[in-house]
Amino acid sequence: MNLLWELVKKEIKETFRNPRYIVFTVLFPLIIFPAIGYLYNLGFQTAQERIATLTVYVVDLDQDEVSQKFIQYLRDRNITVELVEPDQIDVLDYVVLFILPENLTESYLSGERGSIEVKVRIGSVSFSSMGVLDIGNRLVAGFEAYLRREAMIEAGLDADFLNDIFSTDVYVRVEDWGMELPSQQLASLFIQIFIMPWVVFGLVVSILQVSAAMLSEEKEYKTLETLLTLPIDRKILALEKIMGSMIVAFAATAAYAVGFLIYVAMLGFGTRFTVTSGEGLDIIEESLSISLRPEVLLLLTLLFFLTVLITGGIGLLVSLFTQDTKTAEGVAATVSMPIMMIILLGALIDLSLLPDYARMIYFSIPYVYLMKSFEYLIIGRYEMYVVGIIVNIVWLVVVMVILARMFESERILTMKISFKLGVKRRLFS
Amino acid sequence: MEAVLVENLVKKYGNFVAVNGISFRVEEGRIYGLIGPNGAGKSTTLRIIATLLKPTSGRVSVFGYDVVGEADKVRRIISYLPEEAGAYKHLTGYEYLELMAKIYAGDGYREYVERGVELAGLGGRIYSKIGEYSKGMLRRLLLARALMTLPKLAILDEPTSGMDVVYATEIRRMIKRINQEGVTILLSSHNMLEVEYLCDEIGIISNGRLIAEGSPQELKERYGGENLEEVFTNLVRSV
Numbered sequence: 001m002n003l004l005w006e007l008v009k010k011e012i013k014e015t016f017r018n019p020r021y022i023v024f025t026v027l028f029p030l031i032i033f034p035a036i037g038y039l040y041n042l043g044f045q046t047a048q049e050r051i052a053t054l055t056v057y058v059v060d061l062d063q064d065e066v067s068q069k070f071i072q073y074l075r076d077r078n079i080t081v082e083l084v085e086p087d088q089i090d091v092l093d094y095v096v097l098f099i100l101p102e103n104l105t106e107s108y109l110s111g112e113r114g115s116i117e118v119k120v121r122i123g124s125v126s127f128s129s130m131g132v133l134d135i136g137n138r139l140v141a142g143f144e145a146y147l148r149r150e151a152m153i154e155a156g157l158d159a160d161f162l163n164d165i166f167s168t169d170v171y172v173r174v175e176d177w178g179m180e181l182p183s184q185q186l187a188s189l190f191i192q193i194f195i196m197p198w199v200v201f202g203l204v205v206s207i208l209q210v211s212a213a214m215l216s217e218e219k220e221y222k223t224l225e226t227l228l229t230l231p232i233d234r235k236i237l238a239l240e241k242i243m244g245s246m247i248v249a250f251a252a253t254a255a256y257a258v259g260f261l262i263y264v265a266m267l268g269f270g271t272r273f274t275v276t277s278g279e280g281l282d283i284i285e286e287s288l289s290i291s292l293r294p295e296v297l298l299l300l301t302l303l304f305f306l307t308v309l310i311t312g313g314i315g316l317l318v319s320l321f322t323q324d325t326k327t328a329e330g331v332a333a334t335v336s337m338p339i340m341m342i343i344l345l346g347a348l349i350d351l352s353l354l355p356d357y358a359r360m361i362y363f364s365i366p367y368v369y370l371m372k373s374f375e376y377l378i379i380g381r382y383e384m385y386v387v388g389i390i391v392n393i394v395w396l397v398v399v400m401v402i403l404a405r406m407f408e409s410e411r412i413l414t415m416k417i418s419f420k421l422g423v424k425r426r427l428f429s
Numbered sequence: 430m431e432a433v434l435v436e437n438l439v440k441k442y443g444n445f446v447a448v449n450g451i452s453f454r455v456e457e458g459r460i461y462g463l464i465g466p467n468g469a470g471k472s473t474t475l476r477i478i479a480t481l482l483k484p485t486s487g488r489v490s491v492f493g494y495d496v497v498g499e500a501d502k503v504r505r506i507i508s509y510l511p512e513e514a515g516a517y518k519h520l521t522g523y524e525y526l527e528l529m530a531k532i533y534a535g536d537g538y539r540e541y542v543e544r545g546v547e548l549a550g551l552g553g554r555i556y557s558k559i560g561e562y563s564k565g566m567l568r569r570l571l572l573a574r575a576l577m578t579l580p581k582l583a584i585l586d587e588p589t590s591g592m593d594v595v596y597a598t599e600i601r602r603m604i605k606r607i608n609q610e611g612v613t614i615l616l617s618s619h620n621m622l623e624v625e626y627l628c629d630e631i632g633i634i635s636n637g638r639l640i641a642e643g644s645p646q647e648l649k650e651r652y653g654g655e656n657l658e659e660v661f662t663n664l665v666r667s668v
Binding site for chain 2: 002003006007009010013014017018221222223225226228229230231232233410413414
């Protein structure tokens with residue numbers, strides 16, 4: 001036990017005196033989570049401010065009754081309206097611009113459908129800019145409702161009732177979650193649910209590379225041969241490397257937990273979402289509480305730790321086939337591709353449509369549970385953390401057994417993978 | 430007693446035969462040198478004796494312990510310095526020696542560390558990180574690591590490889606001194622002067638076979654060379 005501790009101490013010193021480990025395992029989650037929280041808040045605030053101070057530009061080619069009503073409709077809703085000429089469009093710094101055609105009033109009065117062109121300008125495609133895409137449509141829809149209401153009143157009908165005969169509350173039942181949610185709430189959660197797996201993926205890839213480098217560094221710096229001739233049981237050597245990965249996993253988990261708590265705190269322990277509703281531009285901020293009870297945090301932390309540990313084990317297995325750090329990192333990057341596929345699969349396919357066996361295969365992959373951990377947190381399906389922990393433990397045992405056997409064989413020194421690129425050889429010959 | 434006994438040792442990597450039926454023995458307390466051209470099979474033989482590789486056929490024992498069946502016992506009494514050895518660059522030289530000493534001696538490690546620090550002769554630089562060492566300093570540290578435990582058998586693959594004359598001379602003195610303290614040495618080298626100076630007995634390997642064996646004086650008399658370099662050149666050419 002003393003011997004193991006001495007080796008582990010060596011691993012700790014080697015790990016934490018190496019800036020590369022610190023950056024990948026500790027700084028990455030500490031920076032990335034608060035950064036995402038900050039950017040999310042910033043995007044939300046920007047969208048709020050943009051809508052509150054929005055100036056709508058109108059090119060009024062109709063100059064008649066309907067276009068005048070439309071402009072007044074906007075102004076009545078405290079929206080700043082500026083009239084511009086068609087030749088100004090190209091030099092205007094607009095967000096939303098309406099082009100009201102010449103015959104708009106004529107069409108309306110003759111009972112024909114008129115056409116209003118709406119131009120929206122966004123700086124770049126982002127979640128925060130998505131909020132303005134629908135503004136034009138909503139304002140036109142609101143104006144239509146206003147005209148309908150006016151016509152109904154003129155005809156002596158009960159406009160309030162006829163404009164709002166049914167109240168509709170759309171609830172979406174997500175079979176996977178076993179729960180129903182208002183559709184707007186669901187739409188906003190999508191953003192959160194899709195961001196998190198990519199953050200986790202980035203971290204997993206980092207750890208895969210760090211652990212792959214851990215053994216390949218022993219080969220590259222020619223320390224492995226000496227290590228293998230020392231009077232140490234090979235199983236202890238394998239255990240030392242695994243514990244080295246565990247140290248990285250511990251550090252990464254702690255950094256992840258801190259980063260995640262900062263992230264959740266930045267969101268105000270809730271998930272914000274914006275909806276434009278009704279006739280105007282109302283901003284509704286709602287909160288969906290996320291339960292972060294100690295036992296939930298413990299389960300999440302354990303799940304994360306096990307997943308990282310498996311990743312460390314896989315990284316070590318990868319490094320068995322390589323003789324230097326660069327090759328190890330290259331192979332580790334290749335191994336990370338299937339993990340990316342898991343994310344894409346979860347994001348692009350409705351898992352409930354998959355046959356049972358495919359779902360079973362999908363949920364037997366250890367990374368799935370961490371990828372979906374935020375989703376489980378939101379919907380309160382903590383039992384999936386337990387399932388994930390069990391699946392991860394099974395995988396961990398498999399990886400560790402293979403690793404221990406490899407360490408006992410001389411193949412640890414002789415195995416290697418090489419990529420022979422004929423094209424490259426030809427180019428440089 | 431035989432420190433090392435190698436009998437009909439064969440090592441194949443796929444179709445390539447690296448070692449082809451080598452047999453030799455090293456008596457306890459002696460310095461035995463394996464010499465041969467590049468790719469002759471010296472390092473493979475040393476690695477098998479050091480329990481790193483398993484023989485394809487044949488038998489190797491160290492102080493009576495079989496290197497395959499009793500590898501754990503062999504590792505307790507040997508110390509191996511590979512040709513291209515390195516050390517943990519984020520540890521200091523002192524931490525490295527301390528770690529190695531603890532692996533061999535447990536709580537009684539201090540004596541080994543003291544000897545290691547003295548053998549390394551790095552002065553205050555022993556407390557610098559290994560990553561900051563020159564090649565010569567690193568080699569001295571590694572040799573000190575290999576010899577500080579006074580193993581029953583020290584296996585040194587090209588101990589002075591890539592070192593300048595001053596460092597190489599110091600290291601040869603170190604090897605001699607440790608041998609006088611009772612450590613059997615098995616080494617390989619390209620440097621014939623070094624081998625002639627250090628070794629009591631020499632085995633010349635070419636193409637995986639042992640083509641000659643004897644003391645430096647015996648070999649010179651038998652193969653008619655003025656020095657070991659001539660003997661070696663004549664022998665390798667004739668093969």
